[in-house]
Amino acid sequence: MTTSPATPLPPDTLPTGLLIAGDSAKSASGSTHQHIYPANGRPNATVEMAGATDIDRAVRSAAEAQREWISYTPERRRDLMIDLADAVRADTELLGRLNVHDFAVPILMSPGHAALAEKYIRYYAGHIDKANGSSTPVSDKFDINLIEREPYGVVGVIAPWNGPLVVIGLGVAAALAAGNAVVLKPSEYAPFTPLRFGQLCLDAGMPPGLVNVVPSGPEGGEALVRHPGIGKIHFTGGGHTAHTILAAAAHNLTPVSTELGGKSANLVFADADLDSAAQLAAFQGPLGQSGQSCACGSRILVQNSIYDRFMEKFLAMVNAAPIGDPFDPQILVGPVISQAATDRILHTIDRARTEGMGELVTGGRRLGGELAAGYYLEPTVFTDVDNRSPLAREETFGPVVSIMRFDDEDQAIALANDTTYGLNAFIQTRDLTRAHGVARRLAAGSVWINRNSDLSPQSPYGGYKHSGTGRAGGLEGLHEFQQVKNIRIAMP
Structure with missing residues (x-):
């Protein structure tokens, strides 16, 4: 675009549809949200809002894409994530302006969110062909004892409105590098940059459905957390919502990692x-x-x-x-x-x-x-x-x-x-x-x-006490999106 970086984008250029299986779609329920621009109190755009039917379609699409993703060689997955990092870097200006439209973070700082997301994607891409398990001796046996790390399958990432690009870097990049597909649920208050990121995943050559983006409110969030096809939930937000998510996740005993509030x-x-x-x-x-x-x-x-x-x-x-x-x-x-x-x-x-x-x-x-x-x-x-x-x-x-x-x-x-x-x-x-x-x-x-x-x-980030469980970033953040398997082989 030729628009100045300090100029708002035309409303009809803002992404507003659900991104499922590589296609922009309307909500099956017809639910929408009128996004208000905080700097002037006026409507920005009308955004499609995912309901339970949309969430189900997104999870099923992600499961299919994950099977394809994990079939790729580590080198191919690594290169695709590097291509994604390059795409984010090339799109920093547009992502920065969309970020301003999302929650009115000043343009002075907004492109830095995109740059941070790129750094995380590039960092985790480097781990794909270096990830390894371990082997330990077993007492009184000559068995081979292997400890492997495997993906959960489909991960639900619930992003807050005050930093969706940062959470994309911390959560989505790590989940992909660990071998998972992602259903990303951004807040209805900040849908534009996540939807653009989903398009960049497609532009970089990732399988359609590997990253589905479904803006929604509480209804969509609960459907995602309760879906039996979700292997793990990563939530960033407030403590009150975390209680609701943990209660809903208990239905299927779905593991949840959280990064919550602070009073630092x-x-x-x-x-x-x-x-x-x-x-x-x-x-x-x-x-x-x-x-x-x-x-x-x-x-x-x-x-x-x-x-x-x-x-x-x-x-x-x-x-x-x-x-x-x-x-x-x-x-x-x-x-x-x-x-x-x-x-x-x-x-x-x-x-x-x-x-x-x-x-x-x-x-x-x-x-x-x-x-x-x-x-x-x-x-x-x-x-x-x-x-x-x-x-x-x-x-x-x-x-x-x-x-x-x-x-x-x-x-x-x-x-x-x-x-x-x-x-x-x-x-x-x-x-x-x-x-x-x-x-x-x-x-x-x-x-x-x-x-x-x-x-x-390179650094793990997360809280003590009521500020959350688990870590995002670093090798610890990668391990949050992997489950451990022990394989033991008897030797004659």
Whole structure:
């Protein structure tokens, strides 16, 4: 296309049909969803919504394609995945713009999601012809004892609206490399990039049906989880939905891996580089994706001796962040996803003010003027927050952060760990001994020291406690999509 990267796509070019067995299709039930663009509150497109009949067709198509996929030599599967990575790279500009249409992530960051997906696809392609099992001796026998890893068959990947391309990299790429076919169920709030990705799979030469893309809401999600043809479910999203999925999966005892929410602590010690620490806390907190990230460092813990200096720098960065049209490449902060999210976040802010959970020092309002039609909220900061309050304990999933003080390492660690979540933690310090020691005492699946949560294909990602089970990324992520078989051969 000749359209500028900072220009919205024409509505009639947005992909809206279900992608099943290589074809774009309408929903068998006639169900559709009017997608609203968060930046202006107006309809983007009408998207087909998968029901139980569509899910069944997608699973059956995937099962047939998986049999073909696993019959290919490892070298052929590897090369096809490399071709897919090349296709994603060539399509980065379009994927980036579709990502903005999906959930209004600023174009400044949006193409990075496509680049990350490409990295994961390329990484997992490299594992296909290197995957191996093992052999161990058996006590008192001369038997051959083999431990093999095999695919589940058809995997259901349920992606969230706030990062579908990232989950495609973390989940879909690993599932394909492990030998599975995938039924990808994106949220109805972010269907466009997943549907485009499904087309890229076909363009790269993968078997039709190997990756089916079926946007849907709760009905389609339940049908997918309950389908007897699904070997495993990988879910990224919130805890409430995870409970529903786990209950539905119990019907067929389908295994489920989850990457759930977070209430991540960011520990800023007195010896930290305060300019860097303030910048990281601002972006990893209320600014990046408007706080709509499971990795959001929404609890910022600051050592008393540098509290005032840190807050001066931190608030200056938060208040200076450009907010507005996500297609403007100068914009850092876009809107939240919907009117319902806007109402929920404002209710959280009002409740915190009314019940005295902390002191509101900046933000707390919906933006008006030329942004009034969109779902824009001011980046919001509460100080002196009680760590036992709902403001500090419940995931806000918006541009709202809580600031707390601490005196020493033990107090900081106690505050950080006093939560039901455990996805990420952040440490700002120039003391290497402290960095290692504190990281090992934090109950979190990932600890980021002097940096943001920059995912890499080589590293496993996942949570402790209520933040999920299993891992995505790295060799651990590949193994999530494989089941172990033991083969023992008697020797004369």
